[in-house]
Amino acid sequence: MAFHIVLVEPEIPANTGNISRTCAATGAHLHLVRPLGFQTDDRTLKRAGLDYWHAVHIEYHDSFQEVLDSNPEGRFFYASTRAKKVYSEFEYRDGDFFVFGKETKGLPQELIDANLDTCIRMPMTGDVRSLNLSNSAAIVIYEALRQNHFPSLH
DSSP states (O other): OOOEEEEESOOOHHHHHHHHHHHHHHTOEEEEESSOSSOTTOHHHHHHHTTOGGGOEEEEESSHHHHHHHOTTOOEEEEOTTOSEEGGGSOOOTTOEEEEOBTTTBSOHHHHHHTGGGEEEOOOOTTOOOOOHHHHHHHHHHHHHHHTTOTTOO
16 A cells, blocks of 8 residues: 545646655655646646656546545545644554645635645645645655555665
């Protein structure tokens, strides 16, 4: 099994490229939910992922509901600046899904409202609205890996 990063309607190719590189380094599966704000052959996307694309398990979905339907036994955690609980308050298991929204709007409020118990946030100080999407994904995936003693990584 592996952890999963789900990007719902990502808009910035460099962020998705960086996340794909993190997935390659950690063995996480990447799920991209359309519509995407870029073409998958975008030069910026490819450059950010460097030459690791062959090492990324990637799936494309036409809706987030399709991700849920394809993984009925999955545990889903929803990253949002509006979440009450900090990401490190949860115990993650191999196979968990970490869901991130588009860079400009995050996840839809109705999705947050329907999943309040599994919404996670990164603590921040000051007037900063949010962290960069690729940084947030890296923080969460490495916390999940740390909790599970970095399975199959060296």
